[in-house]
Amino acid sequence: MDNKGIGIFDSGLGGLTVAKEIMEMLPDEQIFYLGDTARMPYGSKTKETIIKFSKENTAFLLKKNVKMIVVACNTASALALKELKNEFEIDIIGVIEAGARAAVEATVNRRIGVIGTRATIASGAYVDAIKKYDSRAKVFTSAAPLLVPLVEEGWLSNKETESILRHYLAGFGPKKIDTLVLGCTHYPLLKPLIKKIMPKVTVIDSAREIARTVRAMLEARDMTAKKGAGRKSEFFVTDTPAQFNKVGRFFLKKFMVEAKKVRL
């Protein structure tokens, strides 16, 4: 048993999909969530900058005395996870491995597609992770940089969004993929449109997968929190929390807690 909290960080609010899955699956755990809203998005920035920001985020969460860090941001997981593990002693989990493993389990024809930010796709992290679980899998990727701004604007079912999504997914048809990994925490909100465009493809949502990984790790090491401990989770952002407090409810539903602004 370990009553310390779980630290989660993301470049912004997309990682709240991860926080919510963990809170649902592990209701006794206390969550400390940090959204780096003042410096988001990470997806268009370079490795060096993403590593610097990720280290600062991790250092902040460590001050909350957590037992584990979850990197909810795909871009940070893709570009900074190794450096974080080198620098910090604590267990640090990224979203990429969980999504990759789930895709390998789901695929039948071993042909897997991945969409993500420009930085995530350019890193090759999903291809490496999927190949680690199944060296014979064929992986096809597509950078989809306009999807994050579209989701942040709430353009979830507009005809322009559908057209842009069709543009990004067009290459997967001829490759006959049967599984598509949503390599960014914003994309699950576009699942209805994606299912409309590719109805036969299994869609992997990494938020749920990472929650399963966290639970498995905590249980294997007997590090879960005491039942009914009921300590309140806390949320932090680096920009003023107005936007968090507006859209957070939509992501978190009954788990909604108002965020506090912090300086890193």
Next chain:
Amino acid sequence: MDNKGIGIFDSGLGGLTVAKEIMEMLPDEQIFYLGDTARMPYGSKTKETIIKFSKENTAFLLKKNVKMIVVACNTASALALKELKNEFEIDIIGVIEAGARAAVEATVNRRIGVIGTRATIASGAYVDAIKKYDSRAKVFTSAAPLLVPLVEEGWLSNKETESILRHYLAGFGPKKIDTLVLGCTHYPLLKPLIKKIMPKVTVIDSAREIARTVRAMLEARDMTAKKGAGRKSEFFVTDTPAQFNKVGRFFLKKFMVEAKKVRL
């Protein structure tokens, strides 16, 4: 005469349109440009954060011993200009006033439209500035948050861009505007599409207007640099300069100089 340089900052690379206009109009001036690429964009962030970043950018440029600061970013001009002027002794010019004055000079029917980021439009800064020059002008505004990501992706003439632009401009038709202010340094790259959608409207590009303002101020105060001084301009970014060095050429053309990375 004053051989000190001119400091220019922007949230990213859009302000290079301003730098280029100034370099063309005032070829003897030495420019120090700072693009805060690690923390861009500013347009979706809050006043408090935009003020903090703008003060840090200004403080950096002051160390270059400049005679004037140009805030090339519309969002920072709209939300932080007053605070910068309060905090720093030096002359600080924002892009909003220049664009507003040009719009008032251009309009015949006194009906002016403005597009900008969410933060710029919400600030009301263009409406206030235009009303200052002509209290009887009618000003209509439209926040156009998806245009910056579309321009940054180079989607300058795609059908999706045209459709999204038509969406943002739709409200101006019934208002019978004859002048449209491009309230963001990225938007001039969409001018061909805008002219296609609204062929009869005069489009105000604030980059050119701010260059005229800078020249007028320097000449009025006898603060121009010595002819043929020929000191090299310098460019700085907060993220690694690869993207700057790739797209900077496109913005700056013959004035292109490679950027250095700095920490603020």
